Amino acid sequence: MWHVLSVQGVWPYLIAIFLNAFIDLGHKVVIQNTLFKSVEGGAQIALTTLLNALILLPFIVLFMPAGFAASAFARVRVLRAFGWLALGISLAITAAYYAGLFWLALTLTLLLAIQSTFYSAAKYALIKGLFGKQRLAEANGLVQAITIAAILGATLVFTALFEQQIGASVATPGQVLAVVAPLGWLLVAGSLLQVVALYRLSPDQPVQPAGRRQYKRTLSASSMRQSLHRVARQPVLRLCIIGLATFWSVGQVLLATFPAYAKGALGVESTLVLQGILAASGLGIALGSALASHFSKNRLETGLIPIGALGMALGLMCLPFITSAWVQALNFVFLGTMGGLFIVVLNALIQFHAEERELGYVLAVSNAFQHLTMLGFLIVTALMVMAGLDSRYLLVLIAAVALLGGAYTLVKLPQSLVRFVLSFLLTRHYRVSVQGLEHLPSRGGVLLLGNHISWIDWAMVQIACPRPVRFVMLKSVFDRWYLRGFLKALGCIPIERGENAEKALEAVAAQLNAGEVVCLFPEGAISRTGQLGAFRRGYQRACEKANPDVVIVPFYLRGLWGSQFSRSSERLKTLRQAPLHRAVVVAFGEALPKNTPADVLKRRIFDQATRSWHHALEHLDTLSDAWIKSVKRRPKESALIDTARRSLSARQALGESLMLARRLAPLSPQAPLGLLLPLSIDGVLTTMAALTANKTPVHLDPEAADVFKAVLARAHITTIVTSRAYIARLERRGVDVTALLADRQVVYLEELVPGRGERIKTALAIRCLPAWVLIGLYSRARRPGATAAIVFTGDTPERLKGVKLSHRNLMANVKQLSDALNTEHGDAIMASLSPFNAYGLTATQLLPLIEGLPLVCHEEPNDSVGVARALARYRVSVLCTNASFLRRLTQSDDVHPLMLESLRVVVAGGEPVDGELRDAFERKFRKLILEGYGVTEAAPVATVNLPDALDVNYLQVQRGARMGSVGMPLPGTSIKIVDVDNFQERPTDAVGRILISGPQVMQGYLNDEASTAKALKEIDGDIWLVTDDDGYLDADGFLTLVSSATSR
Structure with missing residues (x-):
């Protein structure tokens, strides 16, 4: 929430919408209380219905001009113009109060509603540009909460002042208004402050240029039909608008009928008690909006929709059977809370799925449909009252409508309910945040491709994605009897290896062509090293069968390696245990063409890895x-040991x-x-x-x-x-x-x-x-x-x-190395490099201390025999050193092969490892040298080869090393090969300058701004370290050095 409140311009915007709602509701409360005090029975319901109709009509009749204004003009300027109009109307209303002209005051409600029609479209259209696509639900929750706070404030303030001003001798509506006329100045003051706040907002840019011809075309009947058809043919927008219309219509009927019910069934005579009960629903909506904002942090939690719909139905069913005013108030709080959960996500979904150029029109159509439905419900209500139907039966009727709406929502959005259940269960242990939500298209076929790190990756992707996702999974998993029904309901697509795979790929293409979101893990198996494995080419065959408008969106999951659902070591799972919540990041990248080859896709996923690590x-x-x-x-546990027998x-x-x-x-x-x-x-x-x-x-x-x-x-x-x-x-x-x-x-x-x-x-x-x-x-x-x-x-x-x-640079590299090495129980690290070298400082000092591994020290790092004895005596399993030291170990006759028997991993960096040394070391010690690459400016490790890993179930090997290369980028690191003259990215296997990006990249050089500016270059919003080394990336993402700077 605090991220939303820190957005530039948010406070003037929130103050303005608070004051606008405060003014609108303040006048409505005055009129409604006047009717309550001076009119009885059916006439009261009829006039209250008329009051609500005057508020609703402009939203129905003027939806196209309002949409045009919100799209063709700067939205801030529209808000300012209609803020001034609200000030003028407030002065006229105040004059009507003093003159005791009830019908004029009632008519001015229509002008105030016209002002709100244009104001509302511009207000909601501004949210996406002000807060961004990623925080739509949070922003809508905040806006809804502020609006409800204004409604509550207006209800309580104007009702309290109304009761204070009113006397016992007044009988007609005009007389009541004349007595409470000073309340009009509160409307004027609020309008004036609203104008002041709006001038603190910076004007935005209009989405479409405005012109006389375009204005006429917009208001034509054909244009209106096109706008309605554009919305109606999009299922998500259509369902969201129907849901919002149902909610507000039920609310309008409740507001129109409850006063008479409260007076007759509950014996309520005081307007303060009545408005307090009705205000309880507003309190609930504010609470529900805040909860929706909390549950939808950095994402859209669509699972709240069926929960809210069913909850409202339950509350409405209980309403006619409650005889206590206090219990009724609590029920209204519950109703409002469920409604808040419901409407915040629906509003956010409309803004997410509508394109920027049509957002104003979509919101205007939504407003018009909602208000038309509300007007229809009110007319039916008035007719039923005129027919003599008791208010109790009206409440039962709207409860039935709400129940049908909840059932319809559940049928239409089964995945949303499953998503909420998953979110509820998983977010108790995992805190999921989403990056790059703005890169996810709101409509059309989308193929999500990313890393496969754990058994619950699919759940994290579905929680992060506001659109329903169909997952491609192994048929052997899909066919398990206890999962089949559930997975089938989610629309999962089973796939088999071999010849039968083509049928599944055709199903994937069909879903993409139908505009669905499909998620596929191109590695084909859960990673056993924490790194990206080799990509299978099946997704490319599916894309060949898909329509040209289908796009690929790469994503990266960060935070699940080391979880109980990953294939990491038990030691790493212990190290990565979080006291409360494990932080998980789902990072979406920019959409790619459907013909993107696997090597380019892999690089883009590495880019998302870097961004996700920065965020985490x-x-x-x-x-x-x-x-x-x-x-x-x-x-x-043992922390420090040295060869002088001190520990x-x-x-x-x-x-x-x-x-x-x-x-x-x-x-x-x-x-x-x-x-x-x-x-x-x-x-x-x-x-x-x-x-x-x-x-x-x-x-x-x-x-x-x-x-x-x-x-x-x-x-x-x-x-x-x-x-x-x-x-x-x-x-x-x-x-x-x-x-x-x-x-x-x-x-x-x-x-x-x-x-x-x-x-x-x-x-x-x-x-x-x-x-x-x-x-x-x-x-x-x-x-x-x-x-x-x-x-x-x-x-x-x-x-x-x-x-x-x-600290962040060094901590990042420590975590990256620990993840890559997949530290195990019993691991110990040899301090074989001096700390004035970044490799020695990070890998052989900070890593073991912070990750809780024993560190074995030997004061003479060049003493190969002394180090070998320490390796043997203390059963050291991880040796991070350089090629020169490995050569001394290999050439020394005093170092027996059994001295290095305990070593599980031997990593060499800082200088190239030639083939002769690699072969000689392997012959003598039966150990493989895993070469890595880094520079001091990257704290220092950037890439490393890892041991290969075997999947014993399918007998498949995940390649962690490629001889002659310096390995793949560490988790959270990205490598780019560019032409040093223009920094354009080079294709696969083409030699160029090596660039490194990641959270471990330095702050800069000490007192040397010129060298810092030359070394750190911003490309597409990311900071890249320009090294002095040349190399190339192969198709699987392994880096090979061609030339290395001697200064490194």
């Missing part, structure tokens, strides 16, 4: 917050880090904090302590003195944290540490040792306090978008660039 990670934790939460979930549990590691963070907090308040530490437990803890203290760490490499000094100068580092033991070791290796640290404040870890009391207090806090309290007490890093670390690239001072990586 908006509220991601900072690195320190995520680590605290991870520790609280697994406090006793810490997660709880112990967090305690050491939090105490150190308190000491680092005062250091270097403005500039980044330099870290000169080995690849050890102390180094890892200091990194996390700096992040917790809201410092921006810069890991320093002491091997090249000129680069070291250039980094200090470029980052304005004044304070360096190190240890005396590490300094001594560097000096023994011949490094001139004194020169490196000159003119800098040096802080030694040995001087930051906490006392016993602090250790006990911190340990108790970690053991006893919940994660959110620990975060509030210790973590100073509050903004995920803030810079978390600066990593320098370049091997000379001239080529040096500081890459700013935010």
